[in-house]
Amino acid sequence: MSRDITASAHAITVVLRSTLRDASFRRGIVGLSGRVDEIVVAALAAEALSAEQVRLLVLVDPEDETGAAERARAAAEHVGADTEEIGLDPHLDALLRDAPEADPKRRRAFLARLRTNLLHDRSLAHRALVLAATSKTDLLLGRATLYGESAGAVNPIGDLYATEVVALAEHLGIPADVIGPPPVVDLPARSAEGGGFEPSYAWIDPLLKLLVDGRVRRRELTEMGYDRADVQRVASTVRRNRYRRRPPVIPAVSGRPV
Amino acid sequence: MSFVVGLAQMAPRLADVRGNVERHLQIIEEASSRHVNILLFPELSLTGQALGDLAVDVALTLDSALFADIRRSSKELAIGIGLVERASDRVLRNSYLYLDGGTIIHLHRKLHLERTPAGAESEVFSPGRRIRSFDTRRGRFGILTGADARHVAAAGVLALDGMDALILPLAIAARPNATPPPEEEAEVWPRALAMMTRSYVFAINRVGVEEGWTYPGASRAYGPRGELMAEGPTDEDSLVIASLDHEVLRRARIAATGPKDEARDVVFREMDRVSRES
Numbered sequence: 001m002s003r004d005i006t007a008s009a010h011a012i013t014v015v016l017r018s019t020l021r022d023a024s025f026r027r028g029i030v031g032l033s034g035r036v037d038e039i040v041v042a043a044l045a046a047e048a049l050s051a052e053q054v055r056l057l058v059l060v061d062p063e064d065e066t067g068a069a070e071r072a073r074a075a076a077e078h079v080g081a082d083t084e085e086i087g088l089d090p091h092l093d094a095l096l097r098d099a100p101e102a103d104p105k106r107r108r109a110f111l112a113r114l115r116t117n118l119l120h121d122r123s124l125a126h127r128a129l130v131l132a133a134t135s136k137t138d139l140l141l142g143r144a145t146l147y148g149e150s151a152g153a154v155n156p157i158g159d160l161y162a163t164e165v166v167a168l169a170e171h172l173g174i175p176a177d178v179i180g181p182p183p184v185v186d187l188p189a190r191s192a193e194g195g196g197f198e199p200s201y202a203w204i205d206p207l208l209k210l211l212v213d214g215r216v217r218r219r220e221l222t223e224m225g226y227d228r229a230d231v232q233r234v235a236s237t238v239r240r241n242r243y244r245r246r247p248p249v250i251p252a253v254s255g256r257p258v
Numbered sequence: 259m260s261f262v263v264g265l266a267q268m269a270p271r272l273a274d275v276r277g278n279v280e281r282h283l284q285i286i287e288e289a290s291s292r293h294v295n296i297l298l299f300p301e302l303s304l305t306g307q308a309l310g311d312l313a314v315d316v317a318l319t320l321d322s323a324l325f326a327d328i329r330r331s332s333k334e335l336a337i338g339i340g341l342v343e344r345a346s347d348r349v350l351r352n353s354y355l356y357l358d359g360g361t362i363i364h365l366h367r368k369l370h371l372e373r374t375p376a377g378a379e380s381e382v383f384s385p386g387r388r389i390r391s392f393d394t395r396r397g398r399f400g401i402l403t404g405a406d407a408r409h410v411a412a413a414g415v416l417a418l419d420g421m422d423a424l425i426l427p428l429a430i431a432a433r434p435n436a437t438p439p440p441e442e443e444a445e446v447w448p449r450a451l452a453m454m455t456r457s458y459v460f461a462i463n464r465v466g467v468e469e470g471w472t473y474p475g476a477s478r479a480y481g482p483r484g485e486l487m488a489e490g491p492t493d494e495d496s497l498v499i500a501s502l503d504h505e506v507l508r509r510a511r512i513a514a515t516g517p518k519d520e521a522r523d524v525v526f527r528e529m530d531r532v533s534r535e536s
Contacts, residue, residue: 007434011472014493018467154470159435213437256311 005164005171012156013048019154020049020129027128029055031119032075032083034068036179037133037149039075040165041156043172045131046079054081055128059115062089067180074178086118112148119152129153137162137201140208141185141234142241150244161209162201187237197233207234260505261396263458264294265477265498267490269466272306273316275341279304279325282339286331288497296396296502298338300464300477301368301404301427302352305342308468310376313383317344320355320362332357336394338462340403340427343367345384352383354403354427356394364392366401370409374429375469391419397502400457401425407461411529413451417517418525423458423502424451430463431471441474453484456516458502465493482510 020028028049030042045054056076060069076083088111095102095110102110116130123130132152134144136159144150157165162183169179184198207226210216211234218235222228243249250257266285271277282299289297301307304325305316318324318341328339336358343353343365352368367386371379389412391400400416400423407413407426416424426448432441444463452459458481465475477490479500488500511518 004434004439007432007439010493011432011434014472015467015470019470164435 005168008160008164009044009047009168009171012044016045016048016131016154016156023129023153025127025129027053027055027126028131029057029119029123029126029128030131030133031057031059031115032072033059033061033115034064034066034071034180035133035149036169036174037135037138037157037162037165039071039078039174039178040169040172041131041133042075042079042081043169043174044156046081047172051080054079055122055126056081056083057115057119057122058083058085059088059118061111062087062092071178071180075174078174078178084122088114109145109148112145113151116148116151131156132158134158135162135165136160137185137205137208139245140212140238140241141187141204142237142244143185144244146244161205163205166201187233197230199230204234207231208238211235212238259396260501260503261295262293263460263479263500263502264289264292264297265460265462265479265488265490265500266297266299266303267462267465267475267477267494267496267498268299268303269464269473269495270300270303270306272308272468273312274306275304275316275318275324278306279328282325282328283331285497286328286335286337290334292497292499294335294497294499296336296338298425298460298462299340299427300462301354301429302340302342303427303464304339306466306468307429307464308375308471309342309382311382313342313350317342317350319344320365329357329362330360333360336363336396338401338425338427342383349384350382351386352379352403353386354401354425356392356399356401356425358394363394364390364399364401366403368403368406369412370405372405375431375471389415389419391416391421397422397504399423399425401427403427404429407451408447410454413455417455417457418520418522420517421455421457422504422507423460424455426451426459426461428461428463428477429473432474441476444476445478448478449480449484449486452480452482454516456482456507456511456514456518458482458507460500463490465495482507483514 028045032038058072091114119130130152132155134150138144187197218231221231338356340354343351345351354366355362356364369386391398398420400421430444433439448459448461460479462477464473474492475490476492477498479488481487488498490496490498
């Protein structure tokens with residue numbers, strides 16, 4: 001496992017350096033909202049480019065009660081890059097003033113895109129390329145807000161499952177209190193009896209690995225002990241969210257579509 | 259008879275033929291100064307891999323003036339290069355040329371097309387239709403490009419066709435999290451081919467990054483007993499120096515079983531049967 005992690009980290013830093021060079025950028029910029037994905041991307045960027053060439057923006061949900069602000073600040077300190085903290089209250093107030101009916105889901109998506117907006121603004125100010133931070137798990141399950149967490153020129157951890165990102169964080173020497181508690185995945189309940197379905201990444205990653213990387217058939221998965229309905233739910237979530245992982249669909253009408 | 263072989267581990271710039279020709283000429287100059295007799299570049303060394311529909315823009319006819327300087331340089335040393343060949347108005351191929359004495363001695367057109375960062379090669383290239391060993395001033399050689407070399411029967415044909423050395427121009431990307439990682443497999447199968455065919459194997463892998471794919475290099479040269487003779491570094495341009503010694507080859511072939519002992523009549527008859535029945 002640790003050899004895979006070392007080699008993956010190495011491949012990621014090689015791609016980061018090369019992508020920035022090809023796009024004529026020397027600096028990268030990463031947003032920190034307390035998620036481990038961002039912390040790992042920031043640490044990898046510092047390794048690939050040096051901490052001096054990384055800018056960090058602390059952009060924490062003002063209503064967060066999980067200690068995200070402390071984790072984000074500690075992460076910035078750990079990485080040792082220039083950091084700016086921006087309060088999101090006025091922007092959020094504006095949304096709620098215009099749309100007081102906005103439910104938590106809309107609020108979350110608005111915050112994600114607001115962060116991207118601010119990151120891209122500072123990207124112009126500092127001539128720094130925006131680095132996205134979304135794991136393969138979240139990409140597959142459609143948990144990354146479109147043009148939110150997944151927006152950026154490079155997504156260094158996009159081919160690592162969430163649990164692998166945490167393992168990489170540990171490998172990079174990021175302290176446990178900065179990494180934070182393991183999150184859960186809320187998948188829409190699809191069965192008639194309803195009920196929440198909130199598996200952990202530790203549960204869902206091995207299943208995704210079998211399903212996506214291993215191309216294991218669903219029947220085999222049930223023989224391995226997975227619940228048929230769970231497998232069905234995960235597989236259909238992956239399929240349904242395909243559009244979020246692709247560039248916008250362009251109806252092809254000319255001889256050479258872009 | 260012994261020769262110095264150079265593996266030109268380098269990063270082609272995507273779709274920049276002129277820039278890549280310049281880079282080839284620099285490496286050829288360095289190889290000359292290091293007394294290299296046979297200099298081998300990786301797969302598609304003049305263009306890079308992630309071409310997609312750019313392939314048509316970088317395609318060259320075999321008499322193209324664009325790589326005339328490289329062809330001329332082959333008066334000094336033999337040179338293997340990879341390019342997109344414009345075989346006709348409609349047909350493009352992933353081709354590898356063995357140049358010597360200022361002319362093309364052999365052309366290998368990749369048969370087994372694979373995936374690149376820009377999609378399937380089969381959407382761009384037509385597959386080749388020939389596998390042949392060929393005579394040069396320095397021995398009888400065979401070429402298998404990329405995935406061609408993963409088909410054991412293809413190497414078998416070249417071995418039975420009398421090759422002394424197998425040239426493998428490659429573009430293998432690292433996938434440390436894959437099962438199994440292709441870069442780890444590449445430490446095994448070229449060596450196995452050297453052992454099975456009792457030939458030298460020169461595996462030249464590119465370096466650099468294209469569309470998030472990293473090509474690690476680690477080019478390797480094996481002797482006819484499967485012994486590792488030279489190995490390139492990871493992720494860096496390098497001129498890796500190895501040798502080809504016909505005396506070593508002769509001794510290795512006397513000492514152990516190999517293509518010379520093949521039950522050819524049975525193999526050919528059974529191949530023929532498989533072909534008829536499939």
